[in-house]
Amino acid sequence: MAGDWLKVETSLPDKPEVHYIASTLNIDPDAVIGKLLRVWSWFDQHTEDGNAHGVTFALVDRFTGVTGFGEAMQFAGWLVQKDKTLVMVNFDRHNSKSAKKRALSGERQQRFRNASVTLGALPEKRREEKNKYIAHQPDSVSAETWGSFLALRKAKKAPVTDTAIKGIASEAGKAGISLESALRECCARGWIGFKAEWVPQAEKPRGVQI
Numbered sequence: 001m002a003g004d005w006l007k008v009e010t011s012l013p014d015k016p017e018v019h020y021i022a023s024t025l026n027i028d029p030d031a032v033i034g035k036l037l038r039v040w041s042w043f044d045q046h047t048e049d050g051n052a053h054g055v056t057f058a059l060v061d062r063f064t065g066v067t068g069f070g071e072a073m074q075f076a077g078w079l080v081q082k083d084k085t086l087v088m089v090n091f092d093r094h095n096s097k098s099a100k101k102r103a104l105s106g107e108r109q110q111r112f113r114n115a116s117v118t119l120g121a122l123p124e125k126r127r128e129e130k131n132k133y134i135a136h137q138p139d140s141v142s143a144e145t146w147g148s149f150l151a152l153r154k155a156k157k158a159p160v161t162d163t164a165i166k167g168i169a170s171e172a173g174k175a176g177i178s179l180e181s182a183l184r185e186c187c188a189r190g191w192i193g194f195k196a197e198w199v200p201q202a203e204k205p206r207g208v209q210i
Helices: 016-025 029-046 057-064 070-074 097-131 143-155 160-177 179-189 197-202
Strands: 051-053 079-082 085-088
Touching: 016 029, 016 070, 016 085, 029 070, 029 085, 051 143, 057 079, 057 085, 057 179, 143 179, 160 179, 160 197
Parallel strands: none
Antiparallel strands: 051 085, 079 085
16 A cells, blocks of 8 residues: 555664675575565564464475565564464554654654754844844943933844944034943933934933833
């Protein structure tokens, strides 16, 4: 049936059982893996619990094409002959529907965890992108004035960039006032920027209570 599959460990090629069967039957370890898949697939398709009634090692030897393969699997601990029933050891762990369900559930949980990590990283990345456009507080400006100016620019959706601060500092210099005074005047009058020619209009740079 389309979509059927087996749960096979990636360490299978290096398992001692594989090399035991290979050396016992004098065949290549990679060939052993292929034949094991044929055996496990047969049990998956024709049994519900790994117990094949009325089946002997002869059937395993026939569809693997190697005499003694079934017996070698028994000595490796992967197959047991009980009277007229051939039993696949640990069938529930690898071949049953519950095992497949567990494997699929594990894959879904891993995808969810990966998605959660990715989504969780997005806000931090956005903060980093946003923060790189925020100018550092100039040494000549007090924390109170700087905080008030940041709040003003944020309220008007105007980022506080280094370019903007340099422009205000330049205009403040033309007006003969400090950057601190220019920013306090901006806060008092709701200006997001500053021009030297606005000083007469503002009369005198003055403090402001925010």
